[in-house]
Amino acid sequence: MITGKKVKTAYFCTHCGAEHAKWQGQCRECGQWNCLVEEKIVTSKTKATTLEIVDKKILSEISFSSHIGYKSGISEFDRVIGGQLLPGMTILLGGEPGIGKSTLVLQVAEAFSRQDRTIIYITGEESLTQLKLRSQRLHVTGNNIIAVNATSLAEINGLLATENFDVVIIDSIQTISSDQYDSPPGTVAQIRESAYQLIGQAKAKGFALILIGHVTKDGMVAGPKLLEHMVDTVIYFEGDQTHLYRLLRATKNRFGSVAEIGLFEMKTEGLVEVANPSSFFLAGYHQDLRSGSVVTAICEGTRPILVEVQALVTSANYGTPQRVAGGLDNKRLALLLAILEKRCGYPMISNDVFVSIAGGLKLSEPSLDLPLLVAIVSSLLNKPLDNKTVVVGEVGLSGEVRGVTMMEKRINEAFKLGFKKMILPYSNLSQCAHSSMELIGVKNIQSALDLFN
Ligand SMILES: Nc1ncnc2c1ncn2[C@@H]1O[C@H](COP(=O)(O)OP(=O)(O)OP(=O)(O)O)[C@@H](O)[C@H]1O
Ligand SMILES: [Mg+2]
Ligand SMILES: [Zn+2]
Known part of the structure; x- marks a missing residue:
């Protein structure tokens, strides 16, 4: 039971938890603005009981066996x-x-x-x-x-x-x-x-x-x-x-x-x-050809995963064209469309563009840029890709295709799932080789798009 109660009001930072005696606009600990909330604190005079254990050892004497974990x-x-x-x-x-x-x-x-x-x-x-x-x-x-x-x-x-x-x-x-x-x-x-x-x-x-x-x-x-x-x-x-x-x-x-x-x-x-995440996310990938659908290989942690990116491009009837990205950053999509228009001359301003990752994954990997653009152009021209090709690559502002990490893993995963061909950044080509996959290195968006048209 608490006997001697003391009530005080304190202001806590919702960002870092720092306690302040008075309200102020900015947290003195972390510098965030408008993050203090008022809370009443009741403290008992009888202090909370403390444990007697003092964990103190010479580093070299800490026995390792006591710290083995469990899976x-x-x-x-x-x-x-x-x-x-x-x-x-x-x-x-x-x-x-x-x-x-x-x-x-x-x-x-x-x-x-x-x-x-x-x-x-x-x-x-x-x-x-x-x-x-x-x-x-x-x-x-x-x-x-x-x-x-x-x-x-x-x-x-x-x-x-x-x-x-x-x-x-x-x-x-x-x-x-x-x-x-x-x-x-x-x-x-x-x-x-x-x-x-x-x-x-x-x-x-x-x-x-x-x-x-x-x-x-x-x-x-x-x-x-x-x-x-x-x-x-x-x-x-x-x-x-x-x-x-x-x-x-x-x-x-x-x-x-x-x-x-x-x-x-x-x-x-x-x-x-x-x-096997790749099979899971490609479960709905039809073997018949559809325009606007491209398979790519992303890397989450050390694991490569094949996913299908989908695009739907329709002519915009009036006003500002729509850009809707499911599972991706909308701003990134807008940027990619601007690059496509500027560097390759596609009339994106007169089209609505919808893109998404099949299965509802939310992704932010830069290697999605090139497959997205290929999917968009495929839908725009209503030209399906063959279903044995995987596309990977980051795209820069001048339309150049940049190298991505862990290429070898992505290639092996694509091969494991029955893909025959991969379109990848030219700069990655020198580090990779695969006896059974056809690897095509591209330096810019246009040369990637040329492969399909
Ligand atoms: N009978 C059921 N059959 C199939 N799935 C179920 C069933 N009951 C619950 N679920 C699934 O379990 C989910 C709830 O899981 P859980 O209670 O573990 O979530 P939680 O994150 O702990 O939620 P909360 O924030 O409410 O504590 C549901 O959203 C649903 O997907
Ligand atoms: Mg719960
Ligand atoms: Zn703070």
Whole structure:
């Protein structure tokens, strides 16, 4: 029980979490403008209990065996988090409502449970019955998963201090609150304090901590940006509600690359790993010829993926022509169209242009430039490409085709999926060779387009 209560008002930066005594227009820590929010803080005079563990060792004497991590065996998950969970590591899993965060962590928990790891799943969001219903649908038995419905930080801390777990899951950090603060759960002060204490416990007791976080409209984890600095790894679960695939992407990783992605398919029985993304995304690629459709090879992390880019060009009837890009940056499309008009003389100003990535993927890779332009011209002229050719290349302002990374991998992937020919940047040609693929290097857009006309 809190005896001597002290109430004060503080102003928190929603960007970095810094606390200010007075309101001001600019955060003194991070320099952001208009980011301070008022929150009431109740502090008890009796200080919060501190743990006695002091983690202090001579570096050379830290035994390595105590820091060996564990893999879930769900390779799409393991790869994104940097290979394995490590004792004391904290992962923040962000994602839009209903995208499948709870599903993913429950399946990960089950994978560890089957390896006789002990897991505690703390849900502040759902009742234990709801959790059980999901478990049944996902065929999760959960022999070593302890399910707890709690939102009080003090209660959770008590539990974590007295029992030992390998993995602790918090679903979600926005529901946890400390009675040290009067502000409601989900506010900056509460999120900051809860995360701070839980991460401290994880480090002290050596369990791996997975925090689920909701995201705001602009796609950031709700609460202070500070949360992202506090954790070791930040992963986002994204996808399109209208499509079945879900993408796991790391945006920060102290233990591995941030470029890796994990791909899942959402099914009634849960998330299923997509081991061969190229076949998955080319599933709808018809073997009959269509204009405006071009296959390209992108690289996500170290993995090459073949995807189909589609374009539809129709004559604009009145006013400003429409440019609609699905899964791509609209400005990039506008720029590419301007380059096409200026350098190759196609009358793009009198046409509406719609482009998208089949399957609903959201991509930003520069190597998509050339395939997009080829697809656009193919649709404009109503001339289909043959379906054994892959196009890859970045395009510069003067219409030059620039080299891209990991060309060898892209070529091998295209070959594996039965493609015979690849149109690629001329500058990449010298680094690559393939005995069975015909490789054609191009220096500018025009020479690429000439190959089809
Ligand atoms: N009976 C079902 N059959 C198939 N898919 C289902 C079923 N029930 C739920 N789903 C899928 O699971 C998704 C919800 O997953 P989950 O609850 O893991 O998401 P979440 O990210 O944790 O959501 P929240 O933000 O609400 O906590 C739904 O959007 C749907 O795609
Ligand atoms: Mg959930
Ligand atoms: Zn700030």
